[in-house]
Amino acid sequence: MVELMLRLAPEEGYTAAQLDGVTFMRSNRSLPVTPALYEPSIVIVIQGRKSGLHDGNLYVYDAQHYLVLALPLPFSIETEASAEEPMLGVALRVEPLLVAELVMDRDEPQPTQPATLYSSPIDAHLSDATLRLLEALADPDEVRLLGPSILREIVFRVLQGEQGNGLRATLAQNSHFGRIARVLQRIHRDYQESLDVPSLAEIASMSVPAFHVHFKAMTSRSPLQYLKAIRLHQARLLMIRNDMSALSAAQRVGYESPSQFSREFKRLFGRTPGDETRHFKTLLRLAPAVAGVARSAS
Incomplete structure (x- = not known):
């Protein structure tokens, strides 16, 4: 093999x-x-x-x-x-x-x-x-x-x-797992849109409190924390792959506040958007293998 x-x-x-x-x-x-x-x-x-x-x-x-x-x-x-x-x-x-x-x-x-x-x-x-x-x-x-x-x-x-x-x-559409899976599909398809917890809970056919409990049990994150992570990962890919500025990437994935985007980006990745982009481009020049890591985030 x-x-x-x-x-x-x-x-x-x-x-x-x-x-x-x-x-x-x-x-x-x-x-x-x-x-x-x-x-x-x-x-x-x-x-x-x-x-x-x-x-x-x-x-x-x-x-x-x-x-x-x-x-x-x-x-x-x-x-x-x-x-x-x-x-x-x-x-x-x-x-x-x-x-x-x-x-x-x-x-x-x-x-x-x-x-x-x-x-x-x-x-x-x-x-x-x-x-x-x-x-x-x-x-x-x-x-x-x-x-x-x-x-x-x-x-x-x-x-x-x-x-x-x-x-x-994942096929048990009437189970809690299946319902949360439907919500995750919606988040991954429309992460750049204005998604709120009540509308996501409606997709899962759950009350908001029950939705919070079952979503976190499946993903180890709250719905908003999960949505935030998806947006930040996608923004990082846009900056690394497409040479997009932090402001443009933030807007593309649904952020309205550039300062909030920068703050939350650094909290997740440990670097500012600009530093993270420069870091990855340096690694890409030194070792193309790092490209695999960036792509694994998609």
Whole structure:
């Protein structure tokens, strides 16, 4: 798998595969702890080690463990790698429709205590399916004919494991988990709009107090704290990728007060918007691998 990954991801950073929803990851050096935002996904590391910190809990995903995020969650990540043994991995976007089809086919009961993320040991079945996926991704004909079915198998294997509980729960639209998932989808789609707690609670079909309780239980943040984190992550990407000024980025993501934006940005990232942009551009010139960290926040 390492040899395949070195061919599939010849450059540092994130590389889109020929199969929709699949992304290769590579870093030739260790990267410090950085705030990031992952979309719902299955992350399988082939070589090297990544660790994430969320709500005071540490999640390690390496060649023996994979990570699943049932919800889009902001957390901090750290990468351990070297030029001799680069970090190599593959991220598979979780498609709710595919999960729904697999769950309905098995007619499984709805989970009662879903988990939003944690790492689990990779078993022989999942490892074998991952190898076959990488082999298919290396061949244009195989990826077209076999890729989707192997990807489906990987999601099935994850559903069968201890992390499948969280994925199944996203489909329980009448459960608290499913209702909060609908709200998160709205926030990620329309984060730049004027969103307030009462309107978000209405989407969840909950009272405001109940919405606060269940939202924080799922994300470890209040609704407004979560919305703020999403806006700040998106603004940072606009400044780093598009050379957008702090004022323009703040306005684009929904901030009306530049001073409030700068204050909250520094509180989250530890630097002012200008300092953060200069810091990342310096790192990008020194090591393109840092681009992967910036992209992981999207």
